[in-house]
Amino acid sequence: MKKRLHIHRDHALFMGNFGIAQPHRHGALVLLIGLSGSIRVQLEGNELVCCRSALIDANVNHMVDCVDEHVAALYFEIDSLYGRQLRQTFLQKQHAVFDIIRTDSVHSGYTNRLITLDLETILKHPLTDPTDHFDLRIANCMQLLQQDYPRIYTQTDISNQLGLSNSRLNHLFKQQTGLDFRHFRLWSKLASFMRDIHNTKQITLSALNTGFSDSAHLSNAYRKMFGIKPSTILAKLDDFSVHE
Known part of the structure; x- marks a missing residue:
């Protein structure tokens, strides 16, 4: 396989x-x-x-x-x-x-x-359409965080853009998504890394390209998010594609 x-x-x-x-x-x-x-x-x-x-x-x-x-x-x-x-x-x-x-x-x-x-x-049960919607401010926040490096937004950057305090943004983000702002920001940063490495084929270079201080910083973040090291997924891939 x-x-x-x-x-x-x-x-x-x-x-x-x-x-x-x-x-x-x-x-x-x-x-x-x-x-x-x-x-x-x-x-x-x-x-x-x-x-x-x-x-x-x-x-x-x-x-x-x-x-x-x-x-x-x-x-x-x-x-x-x-x-x-x-x-x-x-x-x-x-x-x-x-x-x-x-x-x-x-x-x-x-x-x-x-x-x-x-x-x-493949699912045993049909999917149900969602009945709730994200607060527009939180939807905009997620879109900003999902942008690829080099534009990495800080929490203060986004709070200022949305007209919220950092504490209010934290509260709304957790209430709407179930995630801490910092956790989602790190997830989005790792997603940017995964797209970048498709081009570079080098973990250290892509780590630096996407805002990590070095490969060790990247590896620690990856383990926190996936429970494994990056090479476990990236090594010896038969089929690796990125779709925008």
Whole structure:
């Protein structure tokens, strides 16, 4: 099975084997699917769950064990349509749900369904359209943070643009997204790094290009967000693409 990484503005897809991801918290929703068998997921304070798929909300501390198994990991930005639909459908009363994928649909044509993001054909339940909307100020804030380096906005920059104090921005951002402002800012910065390295093919150079002080700073941030080191994902990719 090919090791793939496809990055889009509102979602990303990894297919391969990343072994064990130590406890970490994403800045986006993640849908994990065991392609060759079951995976093991543990949320903080909960028992280990053996499952074929797991949908985990943003900012939820968890570990993943997929040793000897090929997996697909789909990351959805919290302001994307699919991210909002998945939250509305599955995560209104819980931080994670398990085995929401039709296992009988995992076959030779499955890769194309994931690449084309044909979720409706693999989910056990139809998606529900979101009923809530982000505050326009928070939507604008996320758009600013999602811009690629070299324009890295500080919290004060954005607070001033929106006419809010830093504390008020923090409160609104957490209330609307479930994420701390700094955590989402770091997530967006790492997303910028992943797009940049597609061109440079060099971790240290892309780390510097996207505002990290050095490769160690980048690696620490990556482990915090993904539970693994960058090379675990980036090494020996058979298919790496970035779509604007």
